[in-house]
Amino acid sequence: MSHATTPIISPVQRTSGQLTAARRGRFLLIAATVLLVAVLLLQISEAAGVTAIGLVSWRPLLYAYVVWSAALCAAQMMIRGEAGQRAVFVLPAVLFTVAMVIFPTFFGLYIAFTDWNLSATDSMRFNGLDNLRTLFADAYFWNALLNMVYYVLSVLVQYAIAFGLALLLNAEIKARKFFRVAFLLPLMLSPVAVSWMIGKSLMEYRFGPAATLARHLGWDNPAFFSTPVLARTAIMVMDAWVSIPFMMILLLAGLQALPSEIKEAAKVDGASGWQSFKEITFPLMLPVSITVVILRTIFQLKLADIVINVTAGGPGGATDTVSSFIFREYRDRSNVGYGTMLAEFYLVVIIIFISLILKGASRWMQRTN
Numbered sequence: 001m002s003h004a005t006t007p008i009i010s011p012v013q014r015t016s017g018q019l020t021a022a023r024r025g026r027f028l029l030i031a032a033t034v035l036l037v038a039v040l041l042l043q044i045s046e047a048a049g050v051t052a053i054g055l056v057s058w059r060p061l062l063y064a065y066v067v068w069s070a071a072l073c074a075a076q077m078m079i080r081g082e083a084g085q086r087a088v089f090v091l092p093a094v095l096f097t098v099a100m101v102i103f104p105t106f107f108g109l110y111i112a113f114t115d116w117n118l119s120a121t122d123s124m125r126f127n128g129l130d131n132l133r134t135l136f137a138d139a140y141f142w143n144a145l146l147n148m149v150y151y152v153l154s155v156l157v158q159y160a161i162a163f164g165l166a167l168l169l170n171a172e173i174k175a176r177k178f179f180r181v182a183f184l185l186p187l188m189l190s191p192v193a194v195s196w197m198i199g200k201s202l203m204e205y206r207f208g209p210a211a212t213l214a215r216h217l218g219w220d221n222p223a224f225f226s227t228p229v230l231a232r233t234a235i236m237v238m239d240a241w242v243s244i245p246f247m248m249i250l251l252l253a254g255l256q257a258l259p260s261e262i263k264e265a266a267k268v269d270g271a272s273g274w275q276s277f278k279e280i281t282f283p284l285m286l287p288v289s290i291t292v293v294i295l296r297t298i299f300q301l302k303l304a305d306i307v308i309n310v311t312a313g314g315p316g317g318a319t320d321t322v323s324s325f326i327f328r329e330y331r332d333r334s335n336v337g338y339g340t341m342l343a344e345f346y347l348v349v350i351i352i353f354i355s356l357i358l359k360g361a362s363r364w365m366q367r368t369n
Contacts, residue, residue, distance in 0.1 A: 025078030032071030039064040062099075069095045105347075112341035118334035131341035141342060144313075144320040145349075147232070151303055151321065154236045155296050159289070161240070162247035167277075169248070170255040180252075187245035191305040194242050199225075199310035203234065225311050228318030235319045238306050243299065247292050254288030255281070286368065290361045297357065301350055322346050 039061050046055040073091050076084035112131060116124035135141060169180050186194070203210045205223040214222035225231040258281065266276045282289075304323035307313060313320035313328065326346070329339035 021078045025075035028071050029075040032068040036064045036068040108340050109344055112344045114337045116337040131338045143317045144322045144325040147320055151300055155300050158240045158244050159293055162244045163251055165248045166251035184245045186242050191242055195306040195309035198238050231319045247296055250292045254285050258284055
């Protein structure tokens with residue numbers, strides 16, 4: 001009676017197999033990298049007019065990048081073994097971020113230094129710092145950037161209202177569940193729908209219900225978007241109506257996570273409602289509050305849809321935001337090069353501004369703690 005024998009793999013054979021797989025992985029990665037670089041150089045030469053081999057779009061480079069990404073993941077497993085397998089769980093997300101975020105940002109930086117107008121007969125050409133000089137001399141852009149100061153400051157008012165609503169919905173009131181759903185309804189609507197429903201319908205100065213009610217109250221010409229202050233305030237109100245529920249639900253979650261024992265101890269000690277809020281609730285809610293304000297500020301810096309649909313930046317640029325101004329630069333003037341320079345410059349401003357806010361918030365939290 002014979003017994004099947006299991007082949008014994010020696011450490012030398014195992015090491016040799018690993019080295020062979022590692023060599024294959026390196027060869028695969030080098031071959032894919034050479035292919036990617038070759039396609040990139042061909043695309044650049046085609047775009048510069050040096051060659052004419054029919055690469056009309058950048059799609060071949062996308063295909064080469066996908067092949068290189070797959071080769072990179074496979075090479076990681078072949079070269080690093082188990083550690084490479086763990087890395088593959090992260091690599092697809094990193095590669096997708098590079099393709100969808102980092103590459104477009106740097107490609108946009110390249111376009112920002114070109115003269116590229118879709119309505120002109122000339123093709124894209126490098127123009128150095130001309131777009132940057134035009135930006136610094138553009139009064140309309142700086143007006144839009146100044147308007148963003150007003151819009152960002154309105155976030156503090158939105159925060160105060162959202163905190164009040166969160167306190168109300170956290171209290172023991174009748175129909176609390178109904179009010180929670182009702183206050184969340186604006187968040188479920190698209191800002192474009194809100195701009196047409198409120199800005200173009202309810203606040204329409206001839207037949208809108210809000211204008212009709214204003215006439216009955218004695219306002220002769222209830223044009224909500226006729227003066228800069230009124231128009232900007234109306235935009236802020238519509239934007240706040242959509243955005244406050246988002247802040248409210250985050251603050252409400254923070255309030256519900258607070259330990260109830262501290263509040264009960266404050267009541268036993270005879271603290272009033274205001275004292276309990278000032279000394280306990282608000283300090284404990286500071287981390288959540290700062291997070292909410294920063295998130296809302298980031299969203300506010302992208303404000304465009306309501307302005308584009310309701311006022312198109314008017315009257316006289318009083319309601320313009322940087323995003324809506326860049327949108328019109330692309331759509332109305334077809335000025336891709338200058339519009340991209342505006343977008344890249346605004347991105348740098350946002351990064352610096354948010355970094356300063358985060359640094360200031362961190363220092364404030366350290367002092368309060």
